Amino acid sequence: MYKVFIDNSVIQFLDSSEKVPSGKYDLVWNSLENDLSTLLDQFDFTASSVCLLVIYEDFELAxxxxxxxxxxxxxxxxxxKCDRRYLFIERHGVWDIPKGKLDSNEQPWEAAVREIEEECGIKGPEIDHFLGVTFHTYSYMGRxxxxxxxxxxLNYSGSMEVTPQEEESITQAIWIDKSEWKMIRxxxxxxxxxxxxMAKDF
Incomplete structure (x- = not known):
């Protein structure tokens, strides 16, 4: 299942071969029976929180x-993770995980390491394993x-001294124990x- 977050709403994409999970959906939309191009027009996502389910046979097409x-x-x-502590940033008054746009011809794992180094001022975090993907929408330069x-x-064994990247509106970077993740949530x-x-067992 894939999820796309739109403000406080979510659209879940489910393969037609999978069982529909239990839960309340405002709309279940079968891509084989409905025009997907009109789905977003039916809701004001800024006014309320909705949960939609799109059933597909071809994810990219849907x-x-x-x-x-x-x-x-x-x-x-x-x-x-470094010595059982985890790195988070604060940006625009909200807790976040360091991330950023891929450069041209850059692989995702390369971008992850580079962005973490740039946004937090550390060097040499190493990929442990892939967690997954998320999708979210926003307005960028009016688009x-x-x-x-x-x-x-990622695992890290260097200095835990951090330098938040101010030009990216990061006001602080902190190392916290997993028991403190509630504060982030x-x-x-x-x-x-x-x-x-995704990372709860890491």
């Missing part, structure tokens, strides 16, 4: 039809944009909560 009016962007980042984030778990984005779930 995804592109739903978000046909959006520009696509790839980004990568990750959760860094509707959907961002695909590639997430990784209480003031972050739904897509980041999803990543915390």
């Amino acid at each position: 995804f592109n039809r739903v978000f046909h009016a959006y520009e696509f962007m790839d980004a990568a980042g990750g959760i860094v 509707l944009t959907i961002k695909k984030n590639w997430w990784y778990a 209480e003031n972050t984005y739904d897509s980041i909560v999803e990543v915390l779930e």
Whole structure:
């Protein structure tokens, strides 16, 4: 299953071969029976929180039809662990995980390491394993944009001194114990909560 976060709402994409999970959906939309290009027009996502389920046979086809009016962007980042503590940043008053846009011809894992180094001022975090992907939408320079984030778990053994990248509006970077993740969950984005779930056993 893939999830796309739109403000406080979520659209879940489910393969037609999978069982529909239990839960309350505001709309279940079968891509074989309905015009996906009109799905987003039916809801005001800024006014309320909704949960939609799109059942597909071809994910890319269904995804592109739903978000046909959006520009696509790839980004990568990750959760860094050092001596049982984890690295988080605060940006625009909200807790986040270091991440950023892929450069031209850059692989996601390369971008994840580079962005973490740039945003937090550390050197040499190493990929442990791939966590998964999330999607979220936002407005970038007045254009509707959907961002695909590639997430990784990384190990780090260097200095824990950090330098937040101020030009990226990062006001602080901190190392915290997993027992303190509740603080992050209480003031972050739904897509980041999803990543915390991916990394709960890391």
